[in-house]
Amino acid sequence: MHRINIHCVGMRDGLQMEKTVVPTDVKIQWVEGLYKANPDIVQIGSFVHKERMPQMADTDELFIELNKRGTKPEGVTLSGLVLNEKGLERAMNCGVGMVCIGASASETHSMKNTGKTVEDAVSRLIKMAQEVEKTNIKLQVSVQSAFGCGFEGDIDENKIYGIVDRYLNAGIKLISLADTAGYANPSQVERIYNKVFSMAPDDVEFACHFHNTFGMGLANCYAAYKAGVQYFEAAFGGLGGCPFTKKAAGNVPTEDLVEMFQNMGRIKHINIDALNDVAKSISEYFGRELPGYVYKTGSIKH
Amino acid sequence: MHRINIHCVGMRDGLQMEKTVVPTDVKIQWVEGLYKANPDIVQIGSFVHKERMPQMADTDELFIELNKRGTKPEGVTLSGLVLNEKGLERAMNCGVGMVCIGASASETHSMKNTGKTVEDAVSRLIKMAQEVEKTNIKLQVSVQSAFGCGFEGDIDENKIYGIVDRYLNAGIKLISLADTAGYANPSQVERIYNKVFSMAPDDVEFACHFHNTFGMGLANCYAAYKAGVQYFEAAFGGLGGCPFTKKAAGNVPTEDLVEMFQNMGRIKHINIDALNDVAKSISEYFGRELPGYVYKTGSIKH
Numbered sequence: 307m308h309r310i311n312i313h314c315v316g317m318r319d320g321l322q323m324e325k326t327v328v329p330t331d332v333k334i335q336w337v338e339g340l341y342k343a344n345p346d347i348v349q350i351g352s353f354v355h356k357e358r359m360p361q362m363a364d365t366d367e368l369f370i371e372l373n374k375r376g377t378k379p380e381g382v383t384l385s386g387l388v389l390n391e392k393g394l395e396r397a398m399n400c401g402v403g404m405v406c407i408g409a410s411a412s413e414t415h416s417m418k419n420t421g422k423t424v425e426d427a428v429s430r431l432i433k434m435a436q437e438v439e440k441t442n443i444k445l446q447v448s449v450q451s452a453f454g455c456g457f458e459g460d461i462d463e464n465k466i467y468g469i470v471d472r473y474l475n476a477g478i479k480l481i482s483l484a485d486t487a488g489y490a491n492p493s494q495v496e497r498i499y500n501k502v503f504s505m506a507p508d509d510v511e512f513a514c515h516f517h518n519t520f521g522m523g524l525a526n527c528y529a530a531y532k533a534g535v536q537y538f539e540a541a542f543g544g545l546g547g548c549p550f551t552k553k554a555a556g557n558v559p560t561e562d563l564v565e566m567f568q569n570m571g572r573i574k575h576i577n578i579d580a581l582n583d584v585a586k587s588i589s590e591y592f593g594r595e596l597p598g599y600v601y602k603t604g605s606i607k608h
Numbered sequence: 609m610h611r612i613n614i615h616c617v618g619m620r621d622g623l624q625m626e627k628t629v630v631p632t633d634v635k636i637q638w639v640e641g642l643y644k645a646n647p648d649i650v651q652i653g654s655f656v657h658k659e660r661m662p663q664m665a666d667t668d669e670l671f672i673e674l675n676k677r678g679t680k681p682e683g684v685t686l687s688g689l690v691l692n693e694k695g696l697e698r699a700m701n702c703g704v705g706m707v708c709i710g711a712s713a714s715e716t717h718s719m720k721n722t723g724k725t726v727e728d729a730v731s732r733l734i735k736m737a738q739e740v741e742k743t744n745i746k747l748q749v750s751v752q753s754a755f756g757c758g759f760e761g762d763i764d765e766n767k768i769y770g771i772v773d774r775y776l777n778a779g780i781k782l783i784s785l786a787d788t789a790g791y792a793n794p795s796q797v798e799r800i801y802n803k804v805f806s807m808a809p810d811d812v813e814f815a816c817h818f819h820n821t822f823g824m825g826l827a828n829c830y831a832a833y834k835a836g837v838q839y840f841e842a843a844f845g846g847l848g849g850c851p852f853t854k855k856a857a858g859n860v861p862t863e864d865l866v867e868m869f870q871n872m873g874r875i876k877h878i879n880i881d882a883l884n885d886v887a888k889s890i891s892e893y894f895g896r897e898l899p900g901y902v903y904k905t906g907s908i909k910h
Binding site for chain 1: 756761762791793794795796820821822823824826827829830831834861864867868871872873874900901902905907908909910
């Protein structure tokens with residue numbers, strides 16, 4: 307049975323849409339709260355232009371400060387999202403444990419995000435990936451809008467497989483498929499992951515990133531699990547949203563995801579009470595209820 | 609590919625916990641709203657003692673009035689929940705299309721609900737089932753607390769199989785497994801349904817009823833679907849709760865469930881916009897947001 311790895315992306319994909327900029331010392335408390343849960347990876351920010359996204363402006367500082375404090379458990383990796391070469395340079399200079407980069411499978415989404423066609427964006431990405439692979443930093447490369455696009459609707463699955471093929475040819479070992487718009491359904495998830503697993507050598511691992519726009523987040527995670535996916539991205543309390551959908555569109559709630567896998571007997575290394583505590587703090591900080599269930603109900607008592 | 613049947617239980621399992629008693633004419637509007645969606649079965653009430661549950665006191669009247677109006681599309685069946693012999697008599701006298709009865713797999717839950725052991729409750733149920741089978745009325749017999757119990761925690765799976773075996777020996781053709789407490793996880797769901805399908809002759813069909821207490825409702829529906837389950841119970845907007853859990857514990861939202869199966873290409877006969885309209889009316893009536901996603905976001909545009 308393959309290991310299930312939990313990648314907590316709430317500090318980045320959860321917070322990035324929040325207008326209230328969270329002070330660095332509060333963010334550090336939340337990250338150290340997550341440490342107590344012992345997740346595999348915590349994404350703490352995005353190396354985006356500081357003026358473009360004030361919530362992420364302290365990403366470099368956060369890495370430096372968290373590394374200095376030395377409170378991180380050995381099994382936890384700190385990741386950061388990188389959007390371009392300048393961001394990659396910043397990431398490499400502040401001690402990230404893992405770099406996450408990605409290109410969209412949707413031409414419209416790619417143009418809006420990067421000003422490049424999908425083909426050009428992928429070429430640029432592969433060059434960045436090769437820079438990371440010269441270091442000891444872990445690397446995840448993703449296909450965004452892999453299950454549908456808020457602009458274009460359905461995405462030709464061959465487009466996804468074409469991008470994955472280029473990643474595989476470049477020697478990339480961890481590939482994430484991201485459902486940026488929340489359009490994925492579980493049959494599609496199983497079909498697409500079965501295909502990419504069949505394309506990849508045995509030492510390549512796959513990750514998934516689902517949004518809960520239409521409530522299918524956990525069902526999609528289960529489908530991805532059935533297909534063999536090893537890394538699951540989720541955010542505290544289901545916080546977050548996509549800037550291009552105006553609808554309810556949070557991430558998969560980390561606590562609900564971990565509760566599911568724990569009840570399935572497939573995760574034992576994570577402390578869900580610690581995850582719940584962080585989600586409660588975040589709910590209190592923003593003064594509203596978050597969409598997740600388990601941080602409110604607690605775990606199932608067996 | 610087996611047909612996916614949707615059983616809308618919101619009028620019963622959704623409403624029964626609401627303190628505001630909904631007038632009969634409003635209930636009729638909601639049921640006729642559901643008719644526009646063309647679901648397979650609509651459960652409109654429970655033949656419980658009228659003073660014990662005032663919200664369900666007009667169940668007989670609702671059946672009589674709805675039958676008289678003749679607005680029901682041919683493909684839609686009206687079901688009612690029956691708890692005892694007196695209720696069965698009432699159901700047979702007011703023109704129900706389908707009778708739903710059940711016994712709990714949990715001794716504590718069974719004692720609290722019926723004052724009987726599981727074995728005695730099942731014997732009584734089988735006698736009631738045999739009465740129904742003398743008529744043209746459809747019948748569904750369920751195992752409640754099949755995936756765990758709010759009082760007892762885990763339920764021995766052999767206990768479930770023992771009850772299902774007695775139902776099968778009694779010639780029952782539609783068996784529902786109900787997750788009364790919301791404790792089910794998708795691996796367990798696949799395992800248990802795979803087992804009961806293996807026990808049953810080919811003409812026996814299975815139903816599922818999940819609650820969303822821990823957010824796993826849709827994931828469990830997907831798992832049940834994968835095992836071959838043909839009937840899915842759900843409530844508008846995810847309304848509802850179990851009287852014995854004090855926590856957030858709505859049903860699976862009908863709109864989210866149908867959206868999932870439509871996107872999987874597995875349901876074509878249901879009008880989801882009509883389902884969304886009913887959920888919106890119910891949200892407005894009770895003056896609060898319901899937990900479902902799709903009635904708020906609308907369907908995915910392909």
